[in-house]
Amino acid sequence: MKVENVINETGQKYSPYMGGLVNHLPMAQWAVYKLSGEEDKKVDNFTKKYLQNARIDKVKEEYKKANSLEEALGNRSLYEGTLDLLKEKAQTEDIKELTKKILNKYKFGMSSGLFHTLIRVAYGVEGYNEKEKLKEELIRGLAYYITAYRESKLFKREIVGDDIFKEIKSLSSDVEIREILNNNNTLGQRIKGLYNSKIYLEKGFIIKGDADEKIKSLLSLLVPLYYKKGNIVILHCITSIHAMIILKDYYENYKEAIDILTTSILTHLIATEIYKYPKKVHSETGFSWNCLKEKAIKSKDVHDIKLTYSASVLDKIYEIDELKDISIKRIRHS
Structure with missing residues (x-):
């Protein structure tokens, strides 16, 4: 069929x-x-x-x-x-x-x-x-x-991409933001609590530059983080970037759409209570994408399949070899 x-x-x-x-x-x-x-x-x-x-x-x-x-x-x-x-x-x-x-x-x-x-x-x-x-x-x-609609927000403060690690660490360790997280139990409740906080919305950030610069900065944060944590929330942040690229021509203001996505991704990371953000992946798979694709297809886990698909597309666009590392790690640990 x-x-x-x-x-x-x-x-x-x-x-x-x-x-x-x-x-x-x-x-x-x-x-x-x-x-x-x-x-x-x-x-x-x-x-x-x-x-x-x-x-x-x-x-x-x-x-x-x-x-x-x-x-x-x-x-x-x-x-x-x-x-x-x-x-x-x-x-x-x-x-x-x-x-x-x-x-x-x-x-x-x-x-x-x-x-x-x-x-x-x-x-x-x-x-x-x-x-x-x-x-x-x-x-x-x-x-x-x-x-399924649930409304997110849009940060206004801009930073340069090179400062993303410094800024996310500052945001995640902020005393007032930590208090919001401590007062809410579930991921959904924490996200809602953060979006309802004027302080959080003022301290959050988006990335300066064109669309590709914004996306590359996000991936520089997410790829080593997923390799270290293997967290399902981080996985979906990565696959959402692939989705945004597919939909590029459907947004009247693509850069603003990426900024909304950035706000949502950062908020999901903060709400997941991630405090440490590694800058590098200390591994090399040695596998080709053809090999990784074959391995993913044989898996019974839908997230192995979806992450490998997104990672292979993102690597083709941005030439981030570490995307292979997170793909094989997901397949091996599912």
């Missing part, structure tokens, strides 16, 4: 949600397709194995109608109704224009669900650009983006 048919068949049956978690299947399916050299059979095989072990929420047969995107914003119970609403809109509006409209109007929702909303829409865009039938998957991604 062709990749577009596999993704659509499972996407029609299953919700973006898995209880309180995320259904990674459509994103992993596309990543397997790209990592395998676009082999449909490998996607089909992966899907069958994944469904044997995963408990994904099925789409509801009876559900409430969504009358507007505003009504559905942040309301996961309205996923099916929102999907119907977007299908109607897509009959009269160009899907790319509709995607741009949603991403720009609701730009502060890009980090919702640990960045999965942004990632799924990005994979949907990439899929639709290659396979017209995946318009369905893009619409599902947009319905997920709307119903």
Whole structure:
């Protein structure tokens, strides 16, 4: 079965949600397709194995109608109704224009669900650009983006990229910020507490420069940090950067979008209570990307697959060899 048919068949049956978690299947399916050299059979095989072990929420047969995107914003119970609403809109509006409209109007929702909303829409865009039938998957991604919406913020203070380690250490050790973290238990509560703090918003920072300079500074922070910590939050910060690059042409102000993403990434790191930030990866894999891709595809862990896909793309753009190191470390430790 062709990749577009596999993704659509499972996407029609299953919700973006898995209880309180995320259904990674459509994103992993596309990543397997790209990592395998676009082999449909490998996607089909992966899907069958994944469904044997995963408990994904099925789409509801009876559900409430969504009358507007505003009504559905942040309301996961309205996923099916929102999907119907977007299908109607897509009959009269160009899907790319509709995607741009949603991403720009609701730009502060890009980090919702640990960045999965942004990632799924990005994979949907990439899929639709290659396979017209995946318009369905893009619409599902947009319905997920709307119903999972949680609003982030935008820091205003600019720093030069070379100061990112000094600044993040200062932010993470700040007494008033630590107090906010101590007063909240979960990651979501900490993030909300930080965003509600005027002090935190004033002390946070974005990076000066063009889009590539901003992204390279973020990766210089995240890659060695993930290698050291192996933390799932850091992993999604990295894969969200790949998603942002895919969506570059969909934002009216791409640099501002990266600044919002930067704000969200830094806030997730602070909320995860990371205090030490290594500057280097002290390892060399010796593996080629072809080898790493083969290893990732054989893994049963969707995060091995998604990280390897993102890392391989980011290395192609920015020539950061350490991206291989974090890919093989993830595969070996999953």
